[in-house]
Amino acid sequence: MGAEPRAAVGNDFTVRAPQALNDPTLRANFRRAMDGLMSKRAAQFADKPAWDSLRARGAAAKARVLAQLPALLERLEDKCRANGITVHWAETIPEANAIVLEILQKAGARTVIKGKSMVSEEMELNHHLAAHGIQAVESDLGEYIIQLAGEAPSHIVMPCIHKNKAEIARLFAERIPGLGYTEDVDALTAAARAELRGRFAAADAGISGVNFAVAETGTLVLVENEGNGRLSTTLPPLHIALMGIEKLVESLEDLPPLLALLPRSATGQHITTYVNMITHPRRAGELDGPEEVHLVLLDSGRSRVYGDDQLRDTLRCIRCGACMNHCPVYSRVGGHTYKFVYPGPIGKILTPQLEGLDCAGDQPHASTLCNACVEVCPVKIPIADILVRLREESVRPGGGDAVKGGGARRSALETLSWRAWMLIYSRPWAGRLAAWGMTRFGNLLPERLPLLKAWTSVRTKPRFAAKSLHELAREQGYCDE
Amino acid sequence: MSDARANILARLRAAPRSPLPDRPDWTPPAFGESRLERFRAMLGSVHGEVVETTLAAWPGLLRTLLAERGVRRVLYGPAADVGAQLGRAWTADGDAPTLVPYDRPIEALKAELVHSVEAGVTSVRWGIAETGSLVLWPDAAEPRLMSLLPPLHVAVMAASVLYDSLAQLVAEQGWAGGMPTNALLISGPSKTADIEQTLAYGVHGPKDLLVLVLADQ
Numbered sequence: 001m002g003a004e005p006r007a008a009v010g011n012d013f014t015v016r017a018p019q020a021l022n023d024p025t026l027r028a029n030f031r032r033a034m035d036g037l038m039s040k041r042a043a044q045f046a047d048k049p050a051w052d053s054l055r056a057r058g059a060a061a062k063a064r065v066l067a068q069l070p071a072l073l074e075r076l077e078d079k080c081r082a083n084g085i086t087v088h089w090a091e092t093i094p095e096a097n098a099i100v101l102e103i104l105q106k107a108g109a110r111t112v113i114k115g116k117s118m119v120s121e122e123m124e125l126n127h128h129l130a131a132h133g134i135q136a137v138e139s140d141l142g143e144y145i146i147q148l149a150g151e152a153p154s155h156i157v158m159p160c161i162h163k164n165k166a167e168i169a170r171l172f173a174e175r176i177p178g179l180g181y182t183e184d185v186d187a188l189t190a191a192a193r194a195e196l197r198g199r200f201a202a203a204d205a206g207i208s209g210v211n212f213a214v215a216e217t218g219t220l221v222l223v224e225n226e227g228n229g230r231l232s233t234t235l236p237p238l239h240i241a242l243m244g245i246e247k248l249v250e251s252l253e254d255l256p257p258l259l260a261l262l263p264r265s266a267t268g269q270h271i272t273t274y275v276n277m278i279t280h281p282r283r284a285g286e287l288d289g290p291e292e293v294h295l296v297l298l299d300s301g302r303s304r305v306y307g308d309d310q311l312r313d314t315l316r317c318i319r320c321g322a323c324m325n326h327c328p329v330y331s332r333v334g335g336h337t338y339k340f341v342y343p344g345p346i347g348k349i350l351t352p353q354l355e356g357l358d359c360a361g362d363q364p365h366a367s368t369l370c371n372a373c374v375e376v377c378p379v380k381i382p383i384a385d386i387l388v389r390l391r392e393e394s395v396r397p398g399g400g401d402a403v404k405g406g407g408a409r410r411s412a413l414e415t416l417s418w419r420a421w422m423l424i425y426s427r428p429w430a431g432r433l434a435a436w437g438m439t440r441f442g443n444l445l446p447e448r449l450p451l452l453k454a455w456t457s458v459r460t461k462p463r464f465a466a467k468s469l470h471e472l473a474r475e476q477g478y479c480d481e
Numbered sequence: 482m483s484d485a486r487a488n489i490l491a492r493l494r495a496a497p498r499s500p501l502p503d504r505p506d507w508t509p510p511a512f513g514e515s516r517l518e519r520f521r522a523m524l525g526s527v528h529g530e531v532v533e534t535t536l537a538a539w540p541g542l543l544r545t546l547l548a549e550r551g552v553r554r555v556l557y558g559p560a561a562d563v564g565a566q567l568g569r570a571w572t573a574d575g576d577a578p579t580l581v582p583y584d585r586p587i588e589a590l591k592a593e594l595v596h597s598v599e600a601g602v603t604s605v606r607w608g609i610a611e612t613g614s615l616v617l618w619p620d621a622a623e624p625r626l627m628s629l630l631p632p633l634h635v636a637v638m639a640a641s642v643l644y645d646s647l648a649q650l651v652a653e654q655g656w657a658g659g660m661p662t663n664a665l666l667i668s669g670p671s672k673t674a675d676i677e678q679t680l681a682y683g684v685h686g687p688k689d690l691l692v693l694v695l696a697d698q
């Protein structure tokens with residue numbers, strides 16, 4: 001079960017986008033979902049002054065984390081250790097996978113029940129475990145659906161948002177014995193509950209993500225609506241929590257504003273059904289809860305992002321998904337077009353930084369810079385500025401080392417053209433010569449000329465006027481001075 | 482793996498420092514006299530049912546409410562105040578639902594809890610009016626799974642423990658001084674909207690949440 005491992009993926013957003021755009025079902029599924037999410041969110045933040053002050057507080061909470069990140073990570077580790085939670089550090093994805101595998105093997109675990117975790121998607125953990133004979137079952141309904149379908153999530157909050165009811169009904173009829181075809185959502189949900197109940201009870205371990213880890217108290221905070229996260233972290237004897245090294249808050253007092261921002265931004269709910277705060281494994285005398293709790297801190301490129309004080313703001317993200325819900329590009333091409341784990345605006349700035357501009361350098365260009373994401377981001381990440389910066393990094397002479405794969409999109413022809421452009425606009429004689437030339441011969445330029453092609457492939461080639469504005473003005477008696 | 486730790490921290494420490502911003506003013510909402518009203522409205526908006534009763538009357542009332550729903554097997558914590566009261570009130574009553582005590586480790590009770598109990602009764606440590614949330618700090622007497630595995634969660638809360646907001650609660654009750662194994666905010670029954678944004682209840686946890694609010698004496 002599970003999505004195929006990601007093949008070597010490259011800069012082919014522009015190849016996949018038209019395919020998605022020409023899929024009417026997909027377009028309709030996303031349109032409906034995005035419209036609903038946007039209006040629900042808007043209703044939550046109708047009071048503008050309240051939104052402004054809450055958002056400022058939330059952004060400051062995350063900015064405080066970045067200002068003190070190494071010290072807070074150490075504090076979190078100390079607190080967790082004191083609480084009886086074992087802390088592991090992983091620099092890379094293979095390291096993180098090896099850590100998880102070792103914990104599971106030591107415990108003799110064969111089956112794992114999983115709560116939703118984007119870090120585990122980054123790690124392609126399910127595949128790694130399957131290769132070692134350990135079966136991981138997703139328990140979030142959306143994740144369960146796409147695991148049955150062998151697909152990857154298309155949204156960071158609602159992983160199966162690309163599918164409609166009929167598609168899910170067909171999938172369940174095929175894959176859940178005895179169910180038959182039904183589009184009744186209660187019946188579909190009940191079928192999943194029945195299938196997964198036994199899995200929870202039988203699981204040797206539970207794996208979850210973390211929404212916020214509180215450095216002050218060593219508390220892992222998970223928000224969810226279904227209760228599968230609570231089950232995964234309570235019923236099996238072993239719990240492994242996975243988090244990126246940036247997902248901290250400094251203290252408990254930072255939690256209420258962020259909890260007020262996250263679900264309202266994500267799904268337009270004032271709060272999720274469950275906010276699950278885990279501080280200890282099962283203690284003497286307690287009757288349930290895991291005997292062992294492990295926390296895996298994953299770097300995988302984040303400390304490099306942290307190295308640049310503009311790009312660093314990317315790490316404030318609380319993964320609410322509001323930026324993608326409001327993105328005119330995401331809502332039309334859907335999550336799979338991005339190919340990587342994080343789609344939409346946050347993906348466009350995070351993926352190239354984690355994976356490198358050499359393999360995801362097209363993503364910062366898949367934006368109109370309309371600023372919708374910036375307006376809704378609850379922690380005020382300047383997404384558009386970072387997009388522009390990444391575009392610059394991707395053509396920076398000599399590569400630059402702020403971002404992995406910097407300079408990867410630099411082309412000699414483009415560089416030469418910009419040099420020529422600079423020359424023309426910095427020397428009046430060159431400008432006059434170029435204007436004269438273009439008005440006389442510009443229309444002879446073939447549409448398929450390199451560089452020009454990028455424009456004319458999706459737009460009509462502009463026609464040059466027979467005379468430049470200056471010439472026309474001079475003829476009418478205006479003069480330069 | 483200690484290398485990973487050292488390497489990560491070294492890279493973070495080598496990076497330029499960014500300024501440490503102050504926490505700007507932010508005032509969470511307060512509801513004064515209408516606290517309970519707000520609590521009831523918010524919980525109601527997420528499919529939670531609130532019933533007002535008293536300390537003396539709730540076990541009898543619950544018995545009636547459960548009979549209406551046809552609930553016959555009820556999980557309770559005999560060592561907790563709420564559980565003890567329920568035990569005293571119901572054991573004398575031959576027609577009351579069967580009380581299943583959560584008095585052994587989960588490993589010994591798994592089949593019963595996962596598949597057979599129909600309701601779980603717990604106390605509530607605090608309530609939050611802003612979001613209509615119950616705050617539970619499960620312990621040995623009322624373990625974590627009581628509010629999660631049965632299809633109906635009955636939560637018994639004194640009206641006096643209602644706070645305006647989580648921010649107020651965390652500050653006034655000094656949470657930073659010591660957190661329990663597991664602290665929970667519960668706002669409604671388990672739900673999902675993963676299938677075409679259509680709400681469905683009880684996907685993994687309780688399908689129904691019944692809150693008995695005990696009036697101040």
Ligand code: SF4
Nearest residue numbers: 317318320321323377
């Ligand atoms: S970038 Fe902002 S809006 Fe987008 S997921 Fe992260 S926190 Fe939410």
